[in-house]
Amino acid sequence: MSADLVMEMNFNESVSVRLTDEGRRILAERHDELxxxxxxxxxxxxxxxxxxxxxxxxxxxxxxxxGPSLFLGNPNLPIEADIRFRPHLRPTAAQRMEGSDG
Structure with missing residues (x-):
């Protein structure tokens, strides 16, 4: 992989994860509170x-x-460690500046 590879991702983009039992519990608990x-x-x-x-x-x-449950040493993580995302590939601000003529 190139050291120059840079990708921007918007907070609104979709990611997918595998929930653990703790993650399922957190989601149910948050809904109960709501x-x-x-x-x-x-x-x-x-x-x-x-x-x-x-x-x-x-x-x-x-x-x-x-976020509050994702810390080093937590034995009950809410999600497995891998996160998949499908960002809309677009140039970074710096790359856009490099490509402009003026």
Whole structure:
């Protein structure tokens, strides 16, 4: 892989992860808390896993939901360590500047 490879990713882009039992518990608990605050919210429906056992999030939602649980030494991580993303490939700001003529 080239050392010059740079990619930008927007917080709104989709990522997929494999949840652990802890991650499933956190999602259900967050929904229960929302229902306590807003009784009209419907019952919890788990996220649908794809054929590889992955679920999708927007990057910001993944970070917001599981960020407090992602720390070195946590024996109960909410997600497996690999995150897949399909960013919309676009030049970085520096690359756009290099390509401009003026």
């Amino acid at each position: 229902r306590r605050r807003v009784p009209t919210v419907g019952p919890y429906v788990p996220r649908v896993e794809d054929e590889e056992g992955r679920v999708s999030f927007q990057l910001w939602d993944l970070m917001h939901t599981f």
